Amino acid sequence: MSKVILQPSGNKDARKHYEDTIQNPVPIEVLSEYLPEETLDQVKTFYLDGLVPTWGVTPGKNNVNVSKWGKIQTGDVTVFSANGQIFASGVVVMKLRHKELAEKLWGYDGSGQTWEYVYFLDEIKQHNIPYIDFNRTVGYADNYIIQGFNVLREELSERMLLSFDMKSAIYLPDVSPEEYEEEVLLFEDHDSLDTHRTGKGRKEQSFLRKQLFKNKKVGSCGICGNQYPVDLLVAAHIKKRSKCSREERLDYKNIVLPMCKFGCDDLFEKGYIIVVDGKVLRNSKKIYTPHLLEKIVHIENKECQHWNDSTRKYFEWHQVQ
Template sequence: MTKIAFQSAADRHSSENLEKTLLNPVMLSELSSIRGTGIAEELATIYPGDMARVGGVKLGKDGEQKAEWEKLQRGDVVLFMKDDMVFLSGIVTYLVKNPDLARELWGEDERGQTPECIYFVDEVKDQFIPRESVNRLCGLEEGYEWPGFEVHLEEKAAPVVFGYQLESAVYFPIVSEDEYKEVVKEIDRTMPLDTEGRVRLRKEDGFLRDQLFRGKVIEECAICGHKYPTQFLIAAHIKDRWHCTTEDRLDYENIAMPLCKLGCEELYRRNYVTVIDERVAITKARVDSNDLKSILVKLQGRVCPWFKGSRKYFDWHTRLGKYF
């Protein structure tokens, strides 16, 4: 499901390019090579704040690095390595092959080449992971020397992605409806999660997120009603995921709602609020904090736009806790 890319920053050019556009974000509105194009419009939906971090790959001899880059998709993880240490990671959000954009970002090297196979990333994080640890988890020799750019597929990537908790909660690989239906039928709610089970859940979450937001830049939280960039929202199961039947999961148009990470996801998951007859209701959960009480009072009675079609799932959430 999620792949990992090894990106070496050992040589001078790659190190300088990483400094220019990844350690330091670029302003999308200032990029003249894509201004007024579909690329700029698509990036604006991903980066509403106008600032993005960018990496690039040269074609390579006989196009071998381009072939590796073409394996990437949204949600994959890029690991940046220098001095035998992974010092940075990022999540792929967007891919485009564009020599003009590459020249604007990085110029050309002494041979007139530029990293025209471009990937945009988000959720860039500092890391401190020894190269030999990554190699070992990927089933490679501990002393394996990373090339300039190399992609490892899901089977090899999973121990690294899950072991170091590198997966994104926002960016998921694209999943078709047919693939989603197959995944849902294969999920075993009675078994503890193994790697294969976690991969299936990521496919489920990714599909639900795409269906819920459909490329929107901004969406409304179902509980508080505040409008946030979709990166601040999750596709939350209205009925607890592990109590959902296969039939419930297949009802993907009604089983999920957007909840903000700024509080409402926790309030709903921890059963401080529920939704009854289209309106947010405070439960009888014990509240010892006056600040939390004031937040809950403001939510009381708000209309939940996601109630229609999802009543039975909200009713389940209310009945389970015997809140009233």
């Protein structure tokens, strides 16, 4: 589950760092001098323009910031604050500890520390959220002022992310197969997970999207084959989730495929298109208006790349519904 990272940025150092490495992201050529090749290759897949918004925190007095930084994971959202408001946010892509890189980017503070607990951001957005709106959203006193680097606990983070629409559709928290299985077993009543999608119930969708898209920014629709930004694709169940057995829901590598929001998801879910022996076909049981046929003709007879011996049974279930 994504968390919110509080990052006050009102002092002189923080303002300069924001300008130097967020407003003006770090060129990947600079990072290449410090990062191992494997890490650098990862970074390149996320930042196609070669510009990497970068932030970091110092260890702090008595290493107070170290354990907080340790809680940060992919998909968390950093909010930058100053002058009584949250003015920007960014989504965490990855993190690493690198003293030499921090020294290069930001130097040292007055106590001789550098901002070596580094993390890379994406999806930088500008905001104008007064502290009082933040405080009331998370349940703090109206006069609370964000003063130190901190990571909100999950419940408060969820309120913040939903209220101000900060969640990423690309960078998702890591959910292990074991956690996914635990989630499926937790909700034995089919309707419970579908109707109560808050809290830990969101792990299932995060896990499935990460399996399909792996933090990529662009993906292909499993029906029409067209490429779209992944926030325009859904992780769609071939067989309706509420009709799946426990074993079928655990078969996550075969039960879901990406579908675009430009019609394929709805057309498939409502049965206007079916997949037979790997081909996308019109469902003869349905009624089609002329305008609907205009949509269907563009995808009819296309090859579904997700059809195989393992997914066949799910597509066959869908055909007869």
